Amino acid sequence: GIQVEQSPPDLILQEGANSTLRCNFSDSVNNLQWFHQNPWGQLINLFYIPSGTKQNGRLSATTVATERYSLLYISSSQTTDSGVYFCAVLNSNSGYALNFGKGTSLLVTP
Amino acid sequence: NAGVMQNPRHLVRRRGQEARLRCSPMKGHSHVYWYRQLPEEGLKFMVYLQKENIIDESGMPKERFSAEFPKEGPSILRIQQVVRGDSAAYFCASSPLAGYEQYFGPGTRLTVT
Numbered sequence: 119g120i121q122v123e124q125s126p127p128d129l130i131l132q133e134g135a136n137s138t139l140r141c142n143f144s145d146s147v148n149n150l151q152w153f154h155q156n157p158w159g160q161l162i163n164l165f166y167i168p169s170g171t172k173q174n175g176r177l178s179a180t181t182v183a184t185e186r187y188s189l190l191y192i193s194s195s196q197t198t199d200s201g202v203y204f205c206a207v208l209n210s211n212s213g214y215a216l217n218f219g220k221g222t223s224l225l226v227t228p
Numbered sequence: 229n230a231g232v233m234q235n236p237r238h239l240v241r242r243r244g245q246e247a248r249l250r251c252s253p254m255k256g257h258s259h260v261y262w263y264r265q266l267p268e269e270g271l272k273f274m275v276y277l278q279k280e281n282i283i284d285e286s287g288m289p290k291e292r293f294s295a296e297f298p299k300e301g302p303s304i305l306r307i308q309q310v311v312r313g314d315s316a317a318y319f320c321a322s323s324p325l326a327g328y329e330q331y332f333g334p335g336t337r338l339t340v341t
Contacts, residue, residue, distance in 0.1 A: 148327055159317060159335055161271075166329035204271070213284045214326050215261070215273035 120145045120212055124205055124219035131195050131226050139190040139222045141205030149208035150181050151216065152190050156201045164190070164203075195226045230255065232322050232333035233302075240339045241310045249305040249336045253322030260303045261330060262295060265317040277303060283326075310340045 121144040131137055141150075152164040165172050165179040167188065172179055176195075181188040192199055202223050206216040233252040241247050253260050262274040273287040277297040288295065292310075297303040307314055317337050321330040 149329070151329060153332070159337070161319060161332040161335070163329070163331055206271075208327060213286070214259075214276050215284065215287065216263075216271075216321075216330060217273070218263075218271040220270045 120147070120207060120209055120217050122205060122207055122217050122219035124203075124222050126222060127220065128223045129225070131224065133195060133197060133226055133228055135195050135226075136191070136193045137195060137224070139192070139203055139205075139224075141188040141190070141207075141219055143186050143188075143205075143207050145186070145209055145211065147183065147186075147207040147209045149216070150188055151206045152179055152188070153204040153206065154199075154201050155204060155221070161204075192224075195224075197226050197228055200224055200226050232320055232331055234318075234320050234333035234336050236336060237334060238337050238339070240341060242341055243311060244309050247307040247310050247314070247338055249307075249318050249320075249338070251303040251305070251320030251322075251333060253303070253320075254324075254331055257322035257324050257331075259323045259326055260297050261321040261323075262303075262305050263319045263321065263332075265319065265335075267316070271319065274305075278326075307338075310338075312340045314338060315340045 123142045154162045169183045178191045202221040204221045206218045263271045275295045276284040292308045317335045319335045320333045
């Protein structure tokens with residue numbers, strides 16, 4: 119099946135810093151989503167971005183489908199950004215199941 | 229528009245009991261997916277259902293696990309004779325069409341004692 123690799127695995131930032139999270143995938147995709155799992159365990163949809171660039175407040179994402187990667191940018195980080203960020207992809211070989219990466223664990227300190 | 233609803237949010241079962249997890253998709257969504265997150269692991273797909281049909285159960289353990297999505301009512305994930313290894317967070321997601329953006333519920337955290 120399709121492989122999804124996220125980097126870095128762990129990240130510690132001071133409040134106000136910017137960061138870039140990366141997601142590499144091994145095959146073409148029909149669907150790519152970014153999620154934030156907060157410390158209470160809830161999965162929050164951030165972006166549905168199989169290609170192109172989107173922005174939502176301090177967050178933005180870019181997917182370059184031809185080069186098989188996606189980036190999630192967090193600007194002016196806040197302590198509430200802490201948690202695990204997951205990238206998940208879907209392609210025709212995986213049916214309709216999202217394949218998740220192992221996540222990037224982010225801690226933002228005051 | 230209410231999001232995906234799951235209940236219960238927390239469930240404790242003793243070994244050998246049955247666990248029933250419920251999922252109500254977002255309004256207008258007829259596609260439901262179940263995922264499991266084991267401790268220290270990522271999320272893994274279990275099963276994909278449309279109303280009254282199981283479309284893909286390739287991620288479902290062959291024994292003790294079953295899922296349904298009846299014409300009326302929520303989708304149910306049923307685990308019979310639970311074992312400690314079933315302790316995990318179970319997430320349900322829904323989408324308006326197959327292959328479109330999936331929206332996740334808050335999850336049910338199952339603990340088997």
